[in-house]
Amino acid sequence: MEKNSLERRNFLKLSFTAAIGGIAGRLMGNNWNSEATLKDHFIREIGRFPRRKLGYSQREVSIMIGAGDMSTPLVEAGAELGMNYWHKANRWMRGGAPDIIKKNREAHYCQVTVDRVSGDHYTGHFDEQEHYRYVKEAVKRSGLGYFDDMQLHYGYHNAEEVKKERGFIRAFERLKREGLVRHLCLSQHSYRGSSRVENGESDARVLKAVMEDGLYEHAQFMYSYPGDPEMDEFIEMARKKNFGTIAMKTARGIGRMSRDEEFMDKLPDGVSPYHAMARWLTTETLLDAAVIRVRNMEEFTDTYSGAGKKLRDKDWQALRKMTREANRTACRMCGKCQIQCPRQIPISDILRFERYAMDDNDWNKARKLYAGLPTKGNSCIGCESCMQVCPQNMRIPDKIARAHAMLG
Secondary structure (H helix, E strand, C coil), rough: CCCHHHHHHHCCCHHHHHHHHHHHHCCCCHHHCHHHHEEEEEEEECCCCCCECCCCCCCCEEEEEEEECCCCCHHHHHHHHCCCCECCHHHHCCCCCCCCHHHCCCHCCCEEEEEEEECCCCEEEEEEEHHHHHHHHHHHHHHHCCCEEEEEECCCCHHHHHHHCCHHHHHHHHHHHHHEEEEEEEEEEECCCCCCCCCCCHHHHHHHHHHCCCCCCCCEEECCCCCCHHHHHHHHHHHHHCCCHHHHHHHCHHHHHCCCHHHCCCCCCCCCCHHHHHHHHHHCCCCCCEEECCHHHHHHHHHHHCCCCCHHHHHHHHHHHHHHHHHHHHHCCCCCHHHCCCCCCCHHHHHHHHHHCCCCCCHHHHHHHHHHCCCCHHHHHCCHHHHHCCCCCHHHHHHHHHHHHHHH
């Protein structure tokens, strides 16, 4: 078992998580259905995921969203507990979709994510034919027969692009006529102040334009505790207009908190950061659902056992401590600082990659992405212009310097 998983287990304060730790660890190499006793235990401890209606189609989806990069035992566990929406199901192109999904295909909503072509999400462009070709290949190789949702990965750069760039929409319409996709959605990043795109705008601004356009049914976007005024306004509008909302990249600083023994000792007994966050996301916001990454059965139990359950006093206490710590250590990715930087350093990108390393423990991904940046953190001259607009009052130059030391 990975070192970070062992460290995390050492500090988990949920009694049932600790109790099943040894059994859950064995599951990672086995089939979920071969552990009937364990399956019953998880259903009893976690419960089945509540569902909410998503977007104009009013499909009922689980409040916890699964992902195509989850191991097969985790997919099986999620499906048994009622998880029925699968983000990035095109990841199953590599070896085919899990049997538990294919055997009951109509009970699951599977999403294909589609990127711009000839570059990354900053420099790439839309290509109707290439998007069409990719989805057809993904349908064939995954063995799913069709995808319920076709998602534009990373979203649009600004509201004007929403109106003018229709290549992705045309590809979707062709695929829908052939019965290969059914609904249109996107994941949206913020491009506000970005030096790598022209006239980049915030995720909230772009999402409002998408919602007004009326073609997309729902969106994923970065969102975590304690909320964000700009995004909260969008989420409230979306609820009124039946536009679906799914939070992604939710674990703001929680990975490093869970490995910090001194911090964990300050939390009330019976609370862990992931558990409290899942409760908050699914009961204290207007979100329809959330994607929270889990990598093993212990994280699965710790995190998902909070889904749909009201916050207790001790959860609120933990969230207040988590917020103070996150404001000091973990960027919200709002992008406001980007506009101020005289060296056009991609601050949000750098600190997003830092989160991949520090919170997800995915150092290879973080270093690879950092290596691809045209301007690195060592370009910072320490002018502190960025700090003047940071809503967290974070010492950004110091954070950028540390990120460069770790990833560069």
